[in-house]
Amino acid sequence: MLFLLVSFFSFALLLSKSLPLHPLPPWASDMRLLSILFCQELLSSLLQLFKRCRPFGGRTIISVSPSTMPPRKRCAQKVWSMEEPAEISVLDLPELALECILGRLTPAGLSNMAAVCSSLRERCKSDHLWEKHMKEKWGRVIGHAAHRDWKLYLASKRESTAGVARIDRRNNWIGLLFSCALPIPWLNSRVESGSKTTSPLPDESIMSWYQSLESGKLWFPAQVYNREHGHVGFMLSCYDAEVCYDCRSDTFYARYPPHGRRTSVIEEGVQWDRLRAPPVDTPAHSLHISDCLNDLHPGDYVEIQWRRNKEFPYGWWYGVIGHLEPCDGNEHFCRCHLSDTVILEFKQYTPGSRWRHTSINRKDHREKGNEADGFYGGIRKLQSKDEISKWRQLWPTDVLE
Structure with missing residues (x-):
């Protein structure tokens, strides 16, 4: 393949010297640019091919993945590899042992483990691993209203993602037409990759909900005891508010609804022991129907x-x-x-x-x-x-x- 490439460039150089020097038409510069891009892609493909190949005894051996290797060769490779110290991965552990390890990790440990590879990411995102952490840290302040608001937040993210995708499709119609006019596979792939939206789809897992609460990106409904730093006018009372977590101080911001002509009030530094989940699903301006x-x-x-x-x-x-x-x-x-x-x-x-x-x-x-x-x-x-x-x-x- 290298010999053919050198021969091609030598022939092209010789042919360019032998041609008469006449003025080129206007489209010649575009074709020259396309030819340069084509050569770049060809060289890149050849380099990738050479990387997968390795010289062995004067021949070129292409490496074969274990999944495509015949069973006998796979067994032989295992016997040969026993002579050298084997590298054991976490994924080589039995299923039960791996689940026990993941179940003992902290939320930060699970998040770090999820960034290792795609297989561990799917395991570490499992809801049954995060339900315990969600209940231990957020169970006392998270209620049905907060869960409902989380679902509404996911729905709004889906709508915004769909809107961005529609805008990208409209803005890339020229590129799509160009890719149809020049049906070169690598050009088509570049145009299609440029038309894909960069906005990720919303994640409905408990891990995503936990991380949204932990990072302070999500305001959720709760109730605050003795609001406004224990103001004497609110002693032994509990008021509805929207709260947001501040991980730096391990406290909350509380945003209270307006009181008459008074604008919305935001209180900082609300401690955990002053928060609770709303015990009844009654809005702050609605009368609760007494059943007791x-x-x-x-x-x-x-x-x-x-x-x-x-x-x-x-x-x-x-x-x-x-x-x-x-x-x-x-x-x-x-x-x-x-x-x-x-x-x-x-x-x-x-x-x-x-x-x-x-x-x-x-x-x-x-x-x-x-x-x-x-x-x-x-x-x-x-x-x-x-x-x-x-x-x-x-x-x-x-x-x-």
């Missing part, structure tokens, strides 16, 4: 919606069910749970404060209140000891007025 009113007894711990006025979003406020005025609190004679009136106590406020007590109707409760005292909305009864313990941990050091 008939089961409320004195001493039960509850959360109730409250907002300053009609323009404000609801927050969830911690309280306890109290006794009616005629009742002395004796459990053997108490009949408060049979009354239609339910007393709510907020013991973080001093006795005599207008925020200390309120009452609602058990049978027909909707939003109740006025512009002076605010509006009380839906109620949810706290069943979990962890929820009650969390509120007690947030109890203010001083009694509120």
